Amino acid sequence: MRNVAIIGTGHSKFGARTDVNLQELAWEAVKQALEEANIDQKEIQYFSVGNAGMWSSENLPAIVVGEYCGLTTKGTMRVEAACASGSAALREAYLAVKSGEVDVAMAIGVEQMHQSPNPNVVEMIGRAGSYFWEFENFGLTFPGYYALYATAYMAKYGLKEEDLGKIAIKAHHYGSLNPYAHFQKEISMEEYMKSKPVAWPLKIYDSSPITDGAAAIILASEDFARKVTDSPVWIVSQGVSSGFANLSRKSDFTTIEAAREAADMAYKKAGINREDSWKVFDVAEVHDCFTIAEIIAYEDLGFARRGEGVNLARENQTYIGGRIPVNVDGGLKAKGHPIGATGVSMAVSLARQLLYRAPNKGMQVEVKNGMALAHNVGGTGHYGYVTIFSTRRPSQ
Amino acid sequence: MRNVAIIGTGHSKFGARTDVNLQELAWEAVKQALEEANIDQKEIQYFSVGNAGMWSSENLPAIVVGEYCGLTTKGTMRVEAACASGSAALREAYLAVKSGEVDVAMAIGVEQMHQSPNPNVVEMIGRAGSYFWEFENFGLTFPGYYALYATAYMAKYGLKEEDLGKIAIKAHHYGSLNPYAHFQKEISMEEYMKSKPVAWPLKIYDSSPITDGAAAIILASEDFARKVTDSPVWIVSQGVSSGFANLSRKSDFTTIEAAREAADMAYKKAGINREDSWKVFDVAEVHDCFTIAEIIAYEDLGFARRGEGVNLARENQTYIGGRIPVNVDGGLKAKGHPIGATGVSMAVSLARQLLYRAPNKGMQVEVKNGMALAHNVGGTGHYGYVTIFSTRRPSQ
Numbered sequence: 001m002r003n004v005a006i007i008g009t010g011h012s013k014f015g016a017r018t019d020v021n022l023q024e025l026a027w028e029a030v031k032q033a034l035e036e037a038n039i040d041q042k043e044i045q046y047f048s049v050g051n052a053g054m055w056s057s058e059n060l061p062a063i064v065v066g067e068y069c070g071l072t073t074k075g076t077m078r079v080e081a082a083c084a085s086g087s088a089a090l091r092e093a094y095l096a097v098k099s100g101e102v103d104v105a106m107a108i109g110v111e112q113m114h115q116s117p118n119p120n121v122v123e124m125i126g127r128a129g130s131y132f133w134e135f136e137n138f139g140l141t142f143p144g145y146y147a148l149y150a151t152a153y154m155a156k157y158g159l160k161e162e163d164l165g166k167i168a169i170k171a172h173h174y175g176s177l178n179p180y181a182h183f184q185k186e187i188s189m190e191e192y193m194k195s196k197p198v199a200w201p202l203k204i205y206d207s208s209p210i211t212d213g214a215a216a217i218i219l220a221s222e223d224f225a226r227k228v229t230d231s232p233v234w235i236v237s238q239g240v241s242s243g244f245a246n247l248s249r250k251s252d253f254t255t256i257e258a259a260r261e262a263a264d265m266a267y268k269k270a271g272i273n274r275e276d277s278w279k280v281f282d283v284a285e286v287h288d289c290f291t292i293a294e295i296i297a298y299e300d301l302g303f304a305r306r307g308e309g310v311n312l313a314r315e316n317q318t319y320i321g322g323r324i325p326v327n328v329d330g331g332l333k334a335k336g337h338p339i340g341a342t343g344v345s346m347a348v349s350l351a352r353q354l355l356y357r358a359p360n361k362g363m364q365v366e367v368k369n370g371m372a373l374a375h376n377v378g379g380t381g382h383y384g385y386v387t388i389f390s391t392r393r394p395s396q
Numbered sequence: 397m398r399n400v401a402i403i404g405t406g407h408s409k410f411g412a413r414t415d416v417n418l419q420e421l422a423w424e425a426v427k428q429a430l431e432e433a434n435i436d437q438k439e440i441q442y443f444s445v446g447n448a449g450m451w452s453s454e455n456l457p458a459i460v461v462g463e464y465c466g467l468t469t470k471g472t473m474r475v476e477a478a479c480a481s482g483s484a485a486l487r488e489a490y491l492a493v494k495s496g497e498v499d500v501a502m503a504i505g506v507e508q509m510h511q512s513p514n515p516n517v518v519e520m521i522g523r524a525g526s527y528f529w530e531f532e533n534f535g536l537t538f539p540g541y542y543a544l545y546a547t548a549y550m551a552k553y554g555l556k557e558e559d560l561g562k563i564a565i566k567a568h569h570y571g572s573l574n575p576y577a578h579f580q581k582e583i584s585m586e587e588y589m590k591s592k593p594v595a596w597p598l599k600i601y602d603s604s605p606i607t608d609g610a611a612a613i614i615l616a617s618e619d620f621a622r623k624v625t626d627s628p629v630w631i632v633s634q635g636v637s638s639g640f641a642n643l644s645r646k647s648d649f650t651t652i653e654a655a656r657e658a659a660d661m662a663y664k665k666a667g668i669n670r671e672d673s674w675k676v677f678d679v680a681e682v683h684d685c686f687t688i689a690e691i692i693a694y695e696d697l698g699f700a701r702r703g704e705g706v707n708l709a710r711e712n713q714t715y716i717g718g719r720i721p722v723n724v725d726g727g728l729k730a731k732g733h734p735i736g737a738t739g740v741s742m743a744v745s746l747a748r749q750l751l752y753r754a755p756n757k758g759m760q761v762e763v764k765n766g767m768a769l770a771h772n773v774g775g776t777g778h779y780g781y782v783t784i785f786s787t788r789r790p791s792q
Binding site for chain 2: 001046052053054057058059060062063064066067071072073074075076077078079080081082088091092094095096098099100101131132238239240241242243244245246249257258261262378379382383
């Protein structure tokens with residue numbers, strides 16, 4: 001099969017972006033990606049748009065984005081995988097190039113959550129759980145689901161609130177360095193511990209915000225990539241899995257099976273042992289929709305053994321210079337989590353890290369192996385997407 | 397690149413299916429496809445779900461469908477291309493197999509339009525046009541858009557209401573033979589001419605209905621297909637294109653550019669001249685959301701020259717035995733148009749036709765070349781998807 005390379009990346013400022021509409025927001029990222037790749041729209045043969053929908057009254061986001069960004073009449077579709085919709089967009093563009101259907105494809109992720117037609121954000125987010133059964137019957141909200149993960153982890157492995165605080169403090173530290181981040185200020189443990197409870201033990205500072213944003217990435221076949229860049233970042237492998245809709249089917253609340261399975265699929269294709277994964281990657285982006293999710297991700301990805309992910313937080317092992325730097329762009333928690341954009345944003349951050357193009361030197365990791373990993377979860381474990389990137393050309 | 401074969405097809409009864417929920421409806425099609433392929437769920441490595449969304453309060457249709465159908469923990473995503481969402485699902489599964497990411501994938505299309513959380517169907521359908529500008533400001537409804545096509549065609553080529561009636565009568569004729577169709581009764585020209593106006597010249601009998609339904613198709617690599625079937629139907633090529641969101645950007649209302657461009661892409665890959673296309677295909681499915689759309693499709697696909705599509709209707713040339721049989725399953729008009737299911741339903745009908753497995757002998761075409769075409773339009777020309785099928789193995 002063909003190798004697929006990233007040849008351009010773009011990222012809008014994340015935040016409360018009511019200054020623009022959906023397509024203007026997308027254009028900020030698309031324009032940057034085209035400029036970075038030094039190509040124009042006519043060379044894009046296909047584009048996918050990650051957008052969760054329901055947060056906008058616009059029912060054809062791929063079409064309005066395509067028209068505004070000058071991508072019409074190229075083929076397109078909108079994809080949705082809940083909070084992993086951005087990774088689904090990346091996958092769709094990846095498959096289009098890898099299959100040989102096209103040579104150049106763009107994945108666009110965009111969400112404008114501040115213009116929701118439904119002001120009840122708790123209900124909106126609740127729909128990404130088990131809506132008809134658990135939300136409507138039991139009022140189980142999205143923070144409620146992750147509070148179940150947190151309390152289960154506390155009971156089994158002795159997690160403390162302060163351990164979650166360490167994740168939040170790290171997120172805000174790197175967010176303060178990232179010009180694209182929604183939140184750009186440091187927080188202290190004292191501020192964290194005093195922050196308003198949402199669903200015990202989760203507080204405001206444990207929770208990713210309601211954010212507007214867009215990210216874009218241009219993928220190309222090896223032949224095309226060779227023509228336009230001498231620094232491609234390759235997609236080595238991708239794993240994708242799904243989880244059950246209902247909590248009643250979950251056997252364990254200290255792991256997200258879909259993410260673990262997606263990681264194992266990606267590792268297998270890339271020839272990586274999960275025990276060694278932390279030695280392989282120079283940097284990783286994981287889905288910290290809530291702080292507890294980052295600790296669980298450490299274990300689901302093999303960065304730590306079961307029950308020991310919390311130690312990475314306690315020992316600051318996921319800062320730059322630690323065992324493995326994670327979410328050094330601020331993560332969902334501080335960079336923000338515009339649903340459809342997040343998965344593409346992860347790929348943008350990682351590609352830039354691998355090329356020493358982090359937007360701020362303070363957030364640039366040391367690149368040794370030239371490899372990076374993105375971990376993106378949809379819903380409360382309904383979707384798992386794991387993608388591995390490398391500066392070294394994969395051998396097919 | 398790898399050849400991709402259809403190894404199983406499934407189709408639910410279309411209609412007002414308030415007797416089941418979304419996942420139960422999907423299962424009717426998934427079960428049939430698994431039985432036809434004679435494999436079980438564990439052999440499906442990936443599945444895509446075409447669902448337009450907004451017609452259900454369920455925000456994670458791919459997850460609830462996957463769980464109910466026993467497809468969890470396989471990788472998945474939901475795809476949307478307005479009324480071509482089913483073709484987008486087929487494309488996603490096609491790319492997954494063609495790229496070598498998986499050997500067996502299922503495309504599921506499902507929509508349950510009778511359980512919409514928004515009772516205002518006119519507004520709902522209006523959202524598949526240019527919602528914020530043309531619908532909200534000018535009240536342009538979906539039938540209104542297609543009435544513009546009809547009046548433009550009338551003015552330019554002398555189309556009469558009776559010509560549209562011929563399309564409706566054909567649709568209801570074949571619908572009456574199709575056990576899966578929403579409408580199973582013949583209509584007369586007199587009934588057609590007397591039917592209630594919707595947006596002149598379009599009447600109730602020119603319009604596809606609000607329908608619930610599901611369809612499923614199993615795709616496999618050549619190696620896997622050889623193991624499980626001696627009668628694969630191959631996907632020869634696919635063309636996808638997009639159109640502008642706003643009418644103001646359209647130059648011509650007697651053609652749908654995105655569909656025409658998608659057809660030219662598919663023809664080029666398959667080595668077919670558009671002038672000869674009507675000689676190549678034994679049967680075609682086209683997107684007759686309104687009768688006028690079928691006449692325009694004849695021309696966009698090259699079955700007739702510009703302005704002469706109406707003659708195929710007048711001369712009954714698209715009945716079985718005519719120049720080229722079109723929509724001999726009843727089409728969107730009589731079979732029904734459950735948005736996310738339609739594109740998959742087209743592929744199911746065509747694969748069965750090519751294998752002499754039409755559900756009713758009266759709707760079975762004579763198979764000469766073993767080739768068929770599906771034409772699926774999203775929105776009012778926003779998406780164009782054209783797929784070519786053959787019983788002969790494509791040479792790569």
